[in-house]
Amino acid sequence: MTLLNTGLHTDATSALESWAPTDPDQEQLRRDYLDHLTKHQDGLFKSCLPAHITASAAVVDPAAGRVLLTLHPKVGLWLQMGGHCEPGDATLGAAALREATEESGIAGLTLLSADGADGGRPVPVKLDRHQVRCTGKDRPENTHLDVQYVALAPAGSKELISEESLDLRWFDFDALPELTDDSVRRLVGLARELVATV
Template structure:
């Protein structure tokens, strides 16, 4: 099992903004009883950009709450603390892809603190998002987990044009370097 603390300890931020986010997340991980607990204003999440290496396409998912095309991922379930396992579970649940594997390795590709809109009685909050890359060799088997969570396979250029998220655009840029 890999912990968020271990992943963050060996991660090298690529900008001053990312270094600030990493510092906030390290403090959260080091001091919180449960940094994954959803009730706190800032909590850890794990996510991934899914790639099909042969076609150099990435999979984006419509997130109704954020009203945006984003990558897959989310919260740890009770008792889960391994970020890679959480990203894999979320990826499988949200896409139906059963062959997902960390690529090129199970290390972080990007770390970002992202705002999340309020919904119902859940207030606006922030996700301390630990991002990975997952690969599939069977892109045609992807299926949305629910009707309002459409999936789209896109080239990297198309993905850059489709998403409105600056932090996802940065993740896409990093994945593009890995694929080239």
């Protein structure tokens, strides 16, 4: 049984309420996520089935024009860093930053904020709803309602692979690996646009 973190629930609701996507599909997802949170006080945790909110971040090195991706052992694709929220996470952005730091091995990551810089309140850049089997290979699929951020890496950062990854590698924005999906490509495209103004 997950101990509920009402502060995290409040923060996630606030973050989604204040985010204003211009894309109609993203706006519908935003409304769906808020509806999920209204209906489920435990909606941010893996124990909430068949769906729960997750947090992830595209780790980018703006100075070098590159993104760090992980080869996910269960999915077999190159993806951004991310995963499940934990009871100790103070905010949704903190969950994304924790996951990005753990999976990249890079200290000093900062999330992009509303004004396009680091240091302000982190804001989502994209939402993605997808099916996964995160409760076990013999269990039914469930739905991840992923809230995606951009994490800025210090220039020249060196990655350190964790046991959660088959491989960890930097890719130029223009040279993403074939074994990735459209969602990651869109996220990296958004990250590239946003960090161009930093």
